[in-house]
Amino acid sequence: xxxxxxxxxxxxxxxxxRQGGMRVPARIYATEKMLPAILSDKAPEQAMNVAHLPGIIxxxxxxxxxxxxxxxxxxxxxxxxxxxxxxxxxGVGYDINCGVRLMASNLKRQQITGKMPExxxxxFNSVPTGVGAGGRLTVSKAExxxxxxxxxxxxxxxxxxxxxDLEYIEESGCVDGCDPAAVSAHAYxxxxxxxxxxxxxxxxxxxxxxxxxxxxxxxxxxxxFLDQITxxxxxxxxxxxxxxxxxxxxxxxxxxxxxxxxxxxxQLACAPISSPEGQQYLGAMRCAINYxxxxxxxxxxxxxxxFERALAMPPEEIGLxxxxxxxxxxxxxxxxxxxxxxxxxxxxxxxxxxxxAPGSNEIPAAYREVGQPVLIPGDMGRYSYVxxxxxxxxxxxxxxxxxxxxxxxxxxKAKKQARGRNIGRELQDRGIYVIGKSRRTLDxxxxxxxxxxSHVVDACARAGISRKVxxxxxxGCIKG
Amino acid sequence: MLITMPDWIEHIDHTGxxxxxxxxxxxxxLYERAAWAMFAEVITDIETVRPRKAFSFQLDADxxxxxxxxxxxxxxxxxxxxxxxxxxxEVTRIQPDHLEAVAYGEHIDAGRHEIYTEIxxxxxHELRISRQGDxxxxxxxxxx
Numbered sequence: 100x101x102x103x104x105x106x107x108x109x110x111x112x113x114x115x116x117r118q119g120g121m122r123v124p125a126r127i128y129a130t131e132k133m134l135p136a137i138l139s140d141k142a143p144e145q146a147m148n149v150a151h152l153p154g155i156i157x158x159x160x161x162x163x164x165x166x167x168x169x170x171x172x173x174x175x176x177x178x179x180x181x182x183x184x185x186x187x188x189x190g191v192g193y194d195i196n197c198g199v200r201l202m203a204s205n206l207k208r209q210q211i212t213g214k215m216p217e218x219x220x221x222x223f224n225s226v227p228t229g230v231g232a233g234g235r236l237t238v239s240k241a242e243x244x245x246x247x248x249x250x251x252x253x254x255x256x257x258x259x260x261x262x263x264d265l266e267y268i269e270e271s272g273c274v275d276g277c278d279p280a281a282v283s284a285h286a287y288x289x290x291x292x293x294x295x296x297x298x299x300x301x302x303x304x305x306x307x308x309x310x311x312x313x314x315x316x317x318x319x320x321x322x323x324f325l326d327q328i329t330x331x332x333x334x335x336x337x338x339x340x341x342x343x344x345x346x347x348x349x350x351x352x353x354x355x356x357x358x359x360x361x362x363x364x365x366q367l368a369c370a371p372i373s374s375p376e377g378q379q380y381l382g383a384m385r386c387a388i389n390y391x392x393x394x395x396x397x398x399x400x401x402x403x404x405x406f407e408r409a410l411a412m413p414p415e416e417i418g419l420x421x422x423x424x425x426x427x428x429x430x431x432x433x434x435x436x437x438x439x440x441x442x443x444x445x446x447x448x449x450x451x452x453x454x455x456a457p458g459s460n461e462i463p464a465a466y467r468e469v470g471q472p473v474l475i476p477g478d479m480g481r482y483s484y485v486x487x488x489x490x491x492x493x494x495x496x497x498x499x500x501x502x503x504x505x506x507x508x509x510x511x512k513a514k515k516q517a518r519g520r521n522i523g524r525e526l527q528d529r530g531i532y533v534i535g536k537s538r539r540t541l542d543x544x545x546x547x548x549x550x551x552x553s554h555v556v557d558a559c560a561r562a563g564i565s566r567k568v569x570x571x572x573x574x575g576c577i578k579g
Numbered sequence: 580m581l582i583t584m585p586d587w588i589e590h591i592d593h594t595g596x597x598x599x600x601x602x603x604x605x606x607x608x609l610y611e612r613a614a615w616a617m618f619a620e621v622i623t624d625i626e627t628v629r630p631r632k633a634f635s636f637q638l639d640a641d642x643x644x645x646x647x648x649x650x651x652x653x654x655x656x657x658x659x660x661x662x663x664x665x666x667x668x669e670v671t672r673i674q675p676d677h678l679e680a681v682a683y684g685e686h687i688d689a690g691r692h693e694i695y696t697e698i699x700x701x702x703x704h705e706l707r708i709s710r711q712g713d714x715x716x717x718x719x720x721x722x723x
Contacts, residue, residue: 140594166594169704169722193699193722230659230687230694288660299696300723338659341699341722345652348703366704509592510723539695579697 100143102134111163111562115143120363121150125159128496130558136507136550137165142172148363149177153371154184156437156444160496162451163558164505164550168192170366173450176499178435179372181443185360186377187369188347188384190447191430195343195384196391197302197335198269198426199474200399201485203321204406205418206328208308208574214410215532218306219575221409223534225401226304227296228579229337236295236397240287243339243390244279246294250389254396259295260403260421264396266463268424269453272392274431278382282339283346286383290339290390295397299540299579302334303479304402310482311570317469317487321422323569330419331483331571332398333476335428340387347380372445381430388429395424422485423463423472427452427502435497446497454488454500454565462488473565475556477504479533479578480526480546483571484556491563500565504552510543517542535578544578588616591720597621598705598720606643607670609708609715610650610678614668617651621698621721622658627691628666630683638678643708646678647717651701654682659697662687696723 105113105127113134115125125146129137137143142165149171150159156178165174170189179185211218227235238246246253251265251272265272297304309327312318323329336343351368354376360369370376399421406417430447437444455462455471462471470487477483492498508516522541526533535541559565584590591598601616603609619625636653640646657663665684672679687694699722707718 169702229697230662285656289656292660299694300699338697338699345700506594509594510597511590511592537693537695539693543696 100138102138111558115147117150120361121147122152123150123155123158125150125161127161127165128558128562128564129163130554130561133163133554133558140167142167142174145170145172145364146175148367149175149190151363152177152179152185152187152367152369153360154180156180160499162499162501164450164501164503164555166505168449170364171447171449173505174501175449176447176451176496178444178446178497181372181432181445184372184445185369186372186380186430186445187367187447188344188351188380189366189368190449191344191384192428192449193341193344194335194428195340195387196426197428198391198395198424199476200332200395200424201422201472201474202330202399202402202419203323203422204328205416208326208328211328211410215306215575218406218409219532219534219577221405222304222402223577225405226398226577228536229293229296229298235401237292238294240291243287243290246393247277247279247282247386247389249273250392251396254393254400259397259400264399264421267421268392269426272396274385274388276381277385277389278379279386281379281382282343282386286339286342286346289342290337293337293339294390294394295401296337296394297334297398297577297579298337299536301544302579304398304577305331305573306575307331307483307571307573309569310572313567313569317566317568320466320469321472321485321568323422323485329571330402331474331476332395332402334395334398336387336391337394339390343383343387347383350376351380384430388426391426423474425452425474433497436493444497446499448499450502451499452502453498454486454492455498456488456490456493470566473500475501475503475552477552478546478549479544479573479576480529480531482552484552484567485569485571486556486559486565487568489563489565492565496564500559501555504549504555506548507550508548513545513548514539514542516547517545531573532575533578540578587612588620591718593720596720597723598718601717601719603715604713606715607673609717610647610670610673610680611668613647613651613717613719614654614665614682617654618665621696623664623692623694625666628664629685630667631685632683634663634665634682634684636678636680636682640676643675644706646676647708647719648701648703648706650678650680651719655698655701664692698723
């Protein structure tokens, strides 16, 4: 595909007109400068493929951080009619309810200068990363069924965090409609030792500080101030969610044929929302959503404990509170304005974040005037962003925006670029203390392996689908 | 980490995920090498793993591709849930829709085994098994 195949809607929005079996056009949010990179992989074709799916409403959308994904592109957003539409595991991804929590403290950067090695080491020892690291919360299958019904509430009820955390999590940390009986024994087995673990790949826990404020009013509402110490937790539903997705693909593949859904790509395997197969996936997926909420809640608790130990300060002085937590791999029933009428639809966000406008009932009262916080992590070396949702997002993207930087280099290329270098040392020279469980992970996750996230958030801001509030810069990071 | 990669493995350069093409001169050899490649190239330094115990696998699937997916997924599942690492694989019986195999390995010892990354899933994406004369080829992509 070339830029000639795209119709320019405005400086930050491009359309692939309806063609072939597409039921709606595809729309890509990006600046002109970002297009060559976007068009260099198959993600735009994947956005077109999504437009073929039954019941899709208005457009198949792609955010500026779009890149190749399994079935749907990463950065893909699509809403489906509840009667005629489908649900697709490929529209959610393997890591169901992968997401980001932002925590902010009472501390200023100057107060922890020189303490980062102790703090990061304590975090690394307190937050297990995954396989072979030993989980801290091994739970029985019976207990896991409670976890998947209660989400973050399960963790809070067992002393991992406080009630006040729950208000600042998307969906208050628990979705309804889960069906523990729809989850396989394999998924329970994978999930039993992984609760409260970070995982590997691009998952991380980062200590940083507020480096810039773009919107003082919104920053004040979110309780953010310059030089404030922050924590970002990026992880999801671990093996539990991966297995739920894996199990569903075979079922959906057969269901697609059974219901006569013609697909341009087998990986878009899906079933009508109302079908038994669709309901089974929804029930299992919601269990994984709640698992991820509980997982991040437990990690947030371990983080607070690690801060107290490493800094030898009481919790009131550190004041590490949840600013907000977002999901960026999820399908949810939400009410949106469709052709002038409020309608409940099934929104798939795969590598995309909910970005609800000021005034939305779904966001905490304290933020209702400024809009829902949106948390966009970058790479280990540069910066991350805090944004808020807008009315334009409600109008044009079913209340959605970007989710991150997106990779620029494959893992193999990143490892080649890192060969002969000491990535930990390089980052330390830049004032960022990093511990990775595996040196190879650090090599694969070098900052230059990622696109510059500032281009992504600027494109979203230019398109009006979110507004910049603050920039965070890293001081330390743990990687699985 | 392996200093040299066997010439029967070729990496697929794929943004975000990992994959490889594996070749062998028999179908059973192809499944054995794919398993070896998954552990050696994605999961751990296979040189550090000792073949202390034997673990049996018996799998059925609709076709050779689905069988490959079931085999690699089955190994990954036991690696994660039982905290095992494997270093040697012997396919004892192979049909297009049936596989019996033994994998040799041991429990993960954090002091000796570095786990590079966790495989979320072995995917159907571009999964292909082909044969040209006596040469069998498999193309496999993992979601990491």
